[in-house]
Amino acid sequence: MPTPAVIDAGTTLSLADVARLARVERPVVTMxxxxxxxDAPFPRADEHSRYDARAIADWLERTGRGNNPHPRAELALAxxxxxxxxxxxxxxxxxxxxxxxxxDRALTDTDPDDLLDLVDELDPDDQWLFGELDQVDIPGLSxxxxxxV
Numbered sequence: 001m002p003t004p005a006v007i008d009a010g011t012t013l014s015l016a017d018v019a020r021l022a023r024v025e026r027p028v029v030t031m032x033x034x035x036x037x038x039d040a041p042f043p044r045a046d047e048h049s050r051y052d053a054r055a056i057a058d059w060l061e062r063t064g065r066g067n068n069p070h071p072r073a074e075l076a077l078a079x080x081x082x083x084x085x086x087x088x089x090x091x092x093x094x095x096x097x098x099x100x101x102x103x104d105r106a107l108t109d110t111d112p113d114d115l116l117d118l119v120d121e122l123d124p125d126d127q128w129l130f131g132e133l134d135q136v137d138i139p140g141l142s143x144x145x146x147x148x149v
Contacts, residue, residue, distance in 0.1 A: 011052065011053060012046060012048070012050035012051060012052060012053060013050060013051050013052075013053050013056055014049070014050055014051075015029050015030070015033075015049075015051075018051060018056055021056065021057070021060070021066075021068060021071050021074060021075065022060055022065060022066025022067065022068055022071065023066055023067035023068045024066050024067060028066075032065060037063060040059060040062055040063050042059065043055040043056055043058075043059055053075050054072075054075070056071070057071045057072040057075050072147045073147045073148060075147070076143075076144040076145075076147035076148045077147075077148055079144060080093055080144070080148065089141070092135075092136040092137065092141055093141055093144060093145055093148065095129065095132045095133050095136050096133070096136060096138065096141055096142060096145035097145050097148055097149055098129055099115060099118075099119055099129065099133055099145075100145060100146065100149045101149070102119070102122055102129070103115065103118045103119065103122075105118070106146050107138065107142035107143075107145050107146050108142045108143050108146050110142075112138040112139055112142075115133070115138060116130070116133060116134060116138075119133050
């Protein structure tokens with residue numbers, strides 16, 4: 001069995017990437033594709049035989065297939081740690097992780113303005129998070145930050 005490894009989690013995965021993410025051997029993924037579950041068919045490949053990373057994570061979580069209990073978190077971490085990731089993205093993810101920690105709320109379930117209001121209550125003098133968080137694309141990064149947490 002392959003060792004758990006960081007997946008290069010762009011927007012798409014090869015079948016070998018899917019196997020690494022699921023922590024199974026590559027032939028297992030082929031079997032999943034060839035013998036789909038009636039209520040949860042394997043996600044479709046694009047024209048380059050690659051698979052949407054989020055669709056794969058959704059499928060793994062929905063079906064319980066594979067040996068990785070947290071595929072979405074691994075994808076989020078891999079994306080954040082991928083070579084070439086912009087430092088600003090890493091910084092913004094860190095701000096969101098901090099906001100999640102201090103508010104104890106799932107970011108995807110919290111309206112961005114409400115999140116800013118909560119952080120403003122905790123940091124009224126803007127000494128450590130409010131101003132930083134105010135500049136972040138909260139809707140665009142919240143699901144990755146939630147997955148990391």
